[in-house]
Amino acid sequence: MAIFHAILKEFSDTLVGNDAREYFAVHGIPTRRNEAYHFTDLARGLEKIEKPNGEIPLANIDADIIIHSTQFGEIISGEKDGISIIPNGQIEISDEIGAKLCVGLSKSNSKINIAPNTKARIAIQRGAGSRSAVEIDIGENAQIEIIEEQAADGGLSSNLVNVNIGAGASLRRIMIMQTIGAQDLRYSTINLQANARLDLFALCFGGKLVRIDTNVNLFGEGAIANINGAYILSNSQNDLTTIINHHAPNCQSNEIVRGICTKGARNVFQGLIKVEKGAQRTIGKMEHRGIMLEEGAQIFAKPCLEIYADDVECSHANTIGALDDKALFYMQARGISRAKAKMLLVNAFLAQVFDDIQDEKIHSDIMARIEDKLGAIL
Amino acid sequence: MLEIKNLKVEIDGKLITNGLSLTVPDGEVHAIMGPNGAGKSTLSYALSGRPNYEITGGSALLNGKDILALEPEERAAEGLFLSFQYPLEIPGVPTLTFIRTALNEQRKYRGEDEISAPAFMKLAREAASRLKIDNEMLKRPLNVGFSGGEKKRMEIFQMELLQPNFMILDETDSGLDIDALRVVADGVNYMRAPNRSMLVITHYQRLLDYIKPDKVHVLANGKIVDTGGPELALELEKSGYDKYEVAA
Ligand SMILES: Nc1ncnc2c1ncn2[C@@H]1O[C@H](COP(=O)(O)OP(=O)(O)OP(=O)(O)O)[C@@H](O)[C@H]1O
Ligand SMILES: [Mg+2]
Numbered sequence: 001m002a003i004f005h006a007i008l009k010e011f012s013d014t015l016v017g018n019d020a021r022e023y024f025a026v027h028g029i030p031t032r033r034n035e036a037y038h039f040t041d042l043a044r045g046l047e048k049i050e051k052p053n054g055e056i057p058l059a060n061i062d063a064d065i066i067i068h069s070t071q072f073g074e075i076i077s078g079e080k081d082g083i084s085i086i087p088n089g090q091i092e093i094s095d096e097i098g099a100k101l102c103v104g105l106s107k108s109n110s111k112i113n114i115a116p117n118t119k120a121r122i123a124i125q126r127g128a129g130s131r132s133a134v135e136i137d138i139g140e141n142a143q144i145e146i147i148e149e150q151a152a153d154g155g156l157s158s159n160l161v162n163v164n165i166g167a168g169a170s171l172r173r174i175m176i177m178q179t180i181g182a183q184d185l186r187y188s189t190i191n192l193q194a195n196a197r198l199d200l201f202a203l204c205f206g207g208k209l210v211r212i213d214t215n216v217n218l219f220g221e222g223a224i225a226n227i228n229g230a231y232i233l234s235n236s237q238n239d240l241t242t243i244i245n246h247h248a249p250n251c252q253s254n255e256i257v258r259g260i261c262t263k264g265a266r267n268v269f270q271g272l273i274k275v276e277k278g279a280q281r282t283i284g285k286m287e288h289r290g291i292m293l294e295e296g297a298q299i300f301a302k303p304c305l306e307i308y309a310d311d312v313e314c315s316h317a318n319t320i321g322a323l324d325d326k327a328l329f330y331m332q333a334r335g336i337s338r339a340k341a342k343m344l345l346v347n348a349f350l351a352q353v354f355d356d357i358q359d360e361k362i363h364s365d366i367m368a369r370i371e372d373k374l375g376a377i378l
Numbered sequence: 379m380l381e382i383k384n385l386k387v388e389i390d391g392k393l394i395t396n397g398l399s400l401t402v403p404d405g406e407v408h409a410i411m412g413p414n415g416a417g418k419s420t421l422s423y424a425l426s427g428r429p430n431y432e433i434t435g436g437s438a439l440l441n442g443k444d445i446l447a448l449e450p451e452e453r454a455a456e457g458l459f460l461s462f463q464y465p466l467e468i469p470g471v472p473t474l475t476f477i478r479t480a481l482n483e484q485r486k487y488r489g490e491d492e493i494s495a496p497a498f499m500k501l502a503r504e505a506a507s508r509l510k511i512d513n514e515m516l517k518r519p520l521n522v523g524f525s526g527g528e529k530k531r532m533e534i535f536q537m538e539l540l541q542p543n544f545m546i547l548d549e550t551d552s553g554l555d556i557d558a559l560r561v562v563a564d565g566v567n568y569m570r571a572p573n574r575s576m577l578v579i580t581h582y583q584r585l586l587d588y589i590k591p592d593k594v595h596v597l598a599n600g601k602i603v604d605t606g607g608p609e610l611a612l613e614l615e616k617s618g619y620d621k622y623e624v625a626a
Contacts, residue, residue, distance in 0.1 A: 325429070330466035333426045334476075334536065335454035335484035344479065348470025348519070 016091055016133065020104030030097055039268040039300045040239040042101075045183060045209030052129030052155025052182070061147065062361075063123035071129030071155065074108055082118035082142075086111040091135035091162060098187040098213040098241075102160035105185065106133040109160075116140040116166065124148040128182060129155035140166040140193075146173045147362070152182040152207070161188040165196040167220060172199045174362060176369065179207025179236075187213045194220030194248075201354055202229040203366055205373060206236030206265065214242045218251040218279075225252070230353040231259030231267050232370065233297075234377040239268040244286075246279040246309075255286040258353050260346055261297035262377055268300045273314055275307045284314040291349065292322055293342075293378075342378050347371065379404045379441055379575060380425075380544055386435035387417075387424040387600075394420045396600035397436070402544075405572045409586055410579045411611060412597035413619045418579045419463050421597070422546045426460045427453055440544055454480075455487035459542030461533040463549045463579075468520040473532070474502055476520045477539050484540065498539075505538040509565050526553040534565040545569065545576040551585040563588030583615045598622040 029043045030036070052071045064080040076085055089111025093103050103109075109132065114120070116139035124146060126132075138144050150157070157179075165171050177184065184207055190198055198216065216225050231238050244253045257269055273284040290299035303316040323345055331341035350370055357363040380402045387395035394417050402408045412418055424431045425438055427450035438446050445453045468476055482492045506516060509531055521529050530550050537545060547566065551559055566576070566589050578589055586594070586608060594611045596604040596619070603622045604610065 324466070327466045327468055329426075329428050329450060330462065331468065331476075331480070332450035333428075333454055333460055333462075334480040334540065335451050335487070336480050337449070337451050337483060340479070340483060344471050344476070345468070348468075352470060 016093065016109050017104045017106055020093065020100040023100055024104055029101075034097070036097065036241070036270075039270070039302070040209075040211055040237070042209070042211065045237075046156070049156045049183065050154045050181070052127070052157075053153055061123045062121070063147065064120040065122045067122065067124045069124065069126045069130035069132050071127065074110070074132060076110075080118070080120050082115035082139075083120060084113045086113070089135065091133060091160075093160075094189055094215070096187070096213070096215065098185070098211070099160060099189065102158045102185055102187040103133050105131045105156070105158040106160060107131045109133040110135075112136045114138045114142050114144060116142055116169075118142040118144070121145040121147065126150045126152065126157060126159065128152040129157055131156070131158040133160035135162040136164070138163065138165045138169045138171060141168040142166065143169070144171050146171065148173070148175045150175075150177045150179060150184065152178075152184065153180045154182050156183040156185075158185040159187075161186075161190075163188070163190045165190065165192045165198060167193040168195045169193075170197040170199070173201070174357070174366075175200070175202040176366070177203065177210070177212070178205045179210050180205075182207050183209040185211050187215070189215045189217070190225075191217045191219055192223035192225060192251075195222040196220060197223065198225040198227075199356065200225075200227045201357060201366075202240075203354075203369065204229065204231040204233075204238050204240070204259075206231060206233040206238035206267070209237060211239045212241070214240075216242070216244045216253065218244070218246050218253065219248055221248045221250045223248065223251045225254070226356070227253070227255040227257075228353045228356070229257040229259075230350045230370070231257075231261075232350070232373050232377070233259065233265035233267055234262040235264050237266045239270075241268070241270040243272045243274065244284065246273070246275040246282045246284060249278060249280045249282070251279065252283040253285070256353055257288045258290070258350055259299075260291045260293055260350070261299055263294040263296035266298040266300075270302045270304075271316070272304045272306060273316070275305075275309050275312050275314065277308045279309050280311040282309060282312040282314065284312065286316040288318045289349070290320040291346065292320065293346075339378055343371075343374050346374055346378065380577070381439045382425075382436070383438075384436035385421075385424070385438060386433070387420055388432045388434050389420065389430060393434070394600055395424060398597070398601045399436075400595065400602055402575045402577060404575055405570075406575050406592040407570070407589060408575075408577050409591040409594045409611060410577060410597050411581065411594060411614055413623065416597045417600040418597050419548055420600075422460050422463075422548045422577075422579065425453075425546065426450055426458065451483065452487060454540075454542070455484040457543035459537050459540060459545045461530070461537060461545065461547045461550045463552070465521050465529040465533055467522045467524075469522055470519050473516045473518060473520045474499075477502070477536055480536075481540055501539055505535055508568065509535050509538070510561055511535055527555060527558045530554055531558060531562060534562050538565060538569065543574050545574070546579070547576065548579045549581065550578075551580055551582060559585065560588065583611045586611050596622055
């Protein structure tokens with residue numbers, strides 16, 4: 001813990017983080033007594049923080065803007081009409097502990113303004129020890145794609161993202177998270193205005209301590225949020241906590257999270273759909289399915305609905321099980337080895353999470369990463 | 379050719395197959411009939427290598443090879459095919475992808491080259507049209523949401539594409555309508571060849587009108603208790619299994 005506080009002090013140069021740092025100096029890091037962290041013990045997970053190593057090279061990605069975030073700061077390259085990037089721009093911090101933590105930890109903060117009707121792709125690449133905060137304001141009817149890749153090995157990284165998706169605008173956010181031996185704390189607040197659309201896809205390999213908070217607010221009528229997550233954990237930990245808040249009527253949210261854990265791996269899924277009083281005719285769906293590949297794997301799931309409107313269609317489904325032994329034998333009886341049979345079943349199970357990615361290149365890249373990872377652990 | 383000698387199989391410590399002996403020479407079709415719970419499916423699962431089916435005695439040779447020592451997938455590559463009494467659903471894996479993977483895995487085991495996608499597609503289309511299987515169905519995940527009869531038809535489709543040399547049909551006729559029964563039987567007859575043999579497990583003499591067996595065996599209480607020609611099936615239809623149960 002001492003190390004964590006030292007790290008907090010070390011970067012007191014970001015103005016936006018000052019309040020947060022003060023808060024933690026007084027209250028300490030949340031423990032399991034805090035309900036939101038009941039399944040993931042932050043204080044314990046942050047006891048030991050190693051020096052970051054393993055820098056990621058700039059991937060060859062086709063994007064208008066590339067933000068390369070490292071332990072030493074951010075390098076932003078590329079230009080695009082309609083997009084302005086303001087370093088150290090003022091950003092708003094919500095009162096949530098996760099958001100405070102991320103902003104308190106951040107070494108730099110920036111603000112990205114995107115003009116209405118802009119069409120662009122932004123790539124964000126994070127290396128070990130990168131800690132940043134960013135606020136993105138997407139103008140009306142813009143179509144934005146953000147592709148984030150995390151490849152940290154060692155060290156603590158953090159990331160705060162606030163996004164406002166303007167009326168009629170859309171954001172497709174793809175997150176690939178490989179944290180290996182490291183800690184990673186992330187907090188996103190994504191606000192949708194009328195008829196805005198969010199499609200989020202996350203592929204998580206977990207780490208020593210990984211907590212990914214996603215807070216979606218459907219503020220405008222007719223907004224749609226689709227959240228798709230997959231986790232493949234082997235000797236790692238991962239926590240996906242999402243809150244989808246329907247504030248306005250006639251909005252839709254659909255969340256699908258699927259994953260697998262091998263022995264010694266641990267995943268936490270906490271999903272809340274909250275429908276405020278005025279949010280009539282809400283459609284809110286949530287599904288979590290976890291497969292424990294071996295004894296000694298751990299999957300915790302806490303799906304919740306909190307509904308204050310009466311004309312809504314909300315549901316949640318949650319299953320945690322093992323691979324179907326009979327199906328495996330059936331496949332073997334056809335000549336498919338047990339390892340390959342597992343691979344086919346798990347691959348098919350996870351692939352459905354990414355079915356809606358239309359970009360063929362990105363889709364096949366994600367499928368290849370899944371296959372590689374499964375090949376290594378099955 | 380399949381040679382089973384004095385086979386004993388236990389499930390969860392319970393002896394089910396109790397000293398079963400049976401030989402099916404190349405090119406022959408043998409039928410097995412017998413009461414519910416006699417151990418017919420147990421025999422097919424044990425031969426296929428299902429986990430927890432413990433072989434506690436006897437032997438089974440497929441074309442002279444001890445298959446009981448092999449993994450299930452190796453037995454398949456050696457030419458064994460089981461048409462399941464209850465085919466499993468394979469979520470998310472398209473039917474054709476599944477069969478092509480299986481075929482290529484078998485070929486790899488036998489040291490053969492992979493089959494090319496176009497060559498495979500050609501074979502699949504031919505088999506599908508023979509078995510009156512809709513192309514749309516081949517794109518769906520294998521057996522997921524298929525009707526009972528469709529699943530059985532899909533077993534024969536897989537069998538035709540995998541080209542095994544020993545086939546066990548475990549009640550493939552159960553749940554089939556009259557037309558489907560004929561289609562499936564035609565499919566099976568299409569596979570008959572001098573170097574291929576099969577074991578047809580059924581409760582109904584009717585199937586044997588379509589698939590003419592060389593021999594009919596009665597399986598009761600975990601062993602073969604009677605053997606005869608096709609006329610034995612007709613006899614059983616009339617008299618039932620009472621005399622075998624009493625004898626046990
Ligand atoms: N896991 C098990 N544990 C104990 N007994 C079992 C188990 N599985 C099967 N059996 C028993 O083995 C016996 C043989 O079952 P099997 O399925 O082989 O019968 P069958 O001849 O195929 O019957 P049917 O004609 O109904 O298909 C039955 O008495 C069954 O209850
Ligand atoms: Mg049976």
